[in-house]
Amino acid sequence: MDTLVHHCRVAVVDDDEAILDAIHLVLQSHGWCVRTYTSGQAFLADLNRHRPDCLLLEPHVTGVRAVAIARSIAHGSGRIPIIGLTARPASAQTMDLVDVGLHAMLTKPVTAESLFAHIHAATGQLGR
């Protein structure tokens, strides 16, 4: 079924492991390929081998600042759409990230359905 239709790859960067695990499970159960990273460094280090179609990024992730991650993706070859997913929508880090240019900035908690919809929209895929 729809599990076979999607070959979309999603990367998730957040330092809360439960969130990474939950997003992984929920996206995977809908047929996405998911890689999760607990830090910006880990994500950037893996970028050449596993380039995602979409990045879910918590602006407050530890280590390399989220803004720097976003900029480095923007400068590399081919744009990767970024969806911000944060518990602190009004913070300075969040605002900085918004300024870099995002597909969307979502505030936790979001429902699985809303997550799907935004990833679909960001990657240009239709339907659910």
Next chain:
Amino acid sequence: MDLPIKQLLDAAPDAMVIVDGSGAIVLVNLQAESVFGYPRDELLGRQVEILLPTRFRKRHTMHRRTFHDGPRPRAMGERLDLYGLHKNGTEFPVEVSLSPVESPQGWFVASAIRDVTARKAAEQSFRESEARFALAVSGSHTGLWYWPDINQDAEWWSPVFYELLGYAEGEIEASYSNFLAALHPDDIERMATAVGTHFEQRAPFDLIYRLNVKSGDYRWFRGRGQAAWDVSGKAYRMAGSIHDISDQIASADALKASKTEADRANAGKSRFLAAASHDLRQPLQSLGLYLSVMKRKLEPLQLPNLEDIGNKMRSSLDTMGELLDALLDISKLDGGAIKPEMSSVRAKSLLERIVSDNIQLAEEKGLRLECVADDLDVHTDPVLLQRVIDNFVSNAIRYTERGGITIACRQHEDIAQISVADTGVGIAASDLENVFEEYYQLDNSVRDRRKGLGLGLAIVKYIARLLDHPLSVTSTPGRGSVFTVSVPLGCREIERADQRATVDVISEGNDRSVVLFIEDDAAIVDATTMLLEVSGFEVHAALSGEDALALVADGIRPDIVISDYRLPGYDGVEVIRRVRQATDEDLPTVLITGDTATIAIDKGNLANCAILHKPVDTDQLISLIEQLTA
């Protein structure tokens, strides 16, 4: 001569009941049948107490016996409110007069009974309007002063003014120099500047200063005043009021210290709340997603019980999310993270937007939702004000099952009162003061999510505090509630008011119009006289029509007569007619009436007479006098 006693009684205007020495009814007239609702034969032979509410019967029996022991004609219960009982069980206020009648068969008592329901109601509304009027003109703590010529020293001080300064009336001379002598040395310069700019630039005169009272202490006063300017633009007289605000200032000082400390603790608490609610979003997020994965995995197994549990977990999680949002809002509002952006906005468009946002919700419950708003500009942060009213409206919808919700906006002096009235369950008096507290919820001891989260009105409270818009609530259990927020008027309204004030002042001439004021309540006479004098009129007051005519006979020539309608002796219409006869048939007059129904005034007999209804708006009265005497 044998009089047809029964026919005579039936012709009497009052209900008549005649009882014998044992209290048994022996005769009633037609009026008694209709007032009490019994046919005659159901009353004859019964104890007269059948016509009284049960709680009065025992006492009445006792009084009746006493009366029989020493009967004399009198009005019954001179100082008591008496009540009759209709056959259908309703009570009504009555007036009763008793006359003993001696006959060969012994003593009888004839009582004349009058249903005074209408009069009592009229008296009640009359008393209320009087009280409001007196209050509006002179609060019991407001001292009034009048400085008829600013080039002279002499002033007039009201009794309360003297009292505020610790003196008996007239104990020191009312004069500008005595006022300056009492003024604290450090306040003299501010006073001079304020008076100067008021005279020259017509800036509002409103100043806080200290006065040396008789005991030697300095007390704090708030003084306000208004000059009048002649055609050349020169101020020539001034009047105003003072208020003792020492207690407010003292408690404000004491509060300041403890408030700083509390603010610090509070800011810490707000930061903690904000941080906590952010951090709580993380587990909430993972829980939600785990749940949807679980739900998806359970689907093919078709286990309805587990599915149901999943739905309940989802709903609990949603509640938690909403709670976090509310907590975060409160911590932002309380912690100063939200700065209101004030501007002038049209209240009506804001309210209409709220109606259209909520109309669907209301209609789903079968409720009416409407907006009756004066077209006013208000000075506020529109986004925050909208949240306040929106909250009132959603609460009203939540707690109302039948009827509807009305959003109103009315001007009240220099503020707009925006209120949301519902026909819902209402709030018990004991709960009223708590409704704005966090986690207070009505009729909801088991926290029922459908009835809201208990934080909505707390958020409203914080917003109102931030905007400095006072809140109030009134309610009648079972009838409904009214939540009100008071918002200052915007620039447009203030400009209008200023223009009005300027026009008023300029239109006053140097010649003082003579007002003849007739009113039988001494308190109203005092208050109104003071008001009119402060506004520049020469006032002659009379407590009755006869007094008024005596003043005219003494040579008083009024430019206008203002009379209450209800007076002892001649009523207001008659007084006006007679004063006109004695002076000028075209004399302008104002008749003030407290009757809710318009009194029948024969326009043919009383031309050129303005009618005002109580409570009288003082501004309206003054501008009417100015118009009529212009």
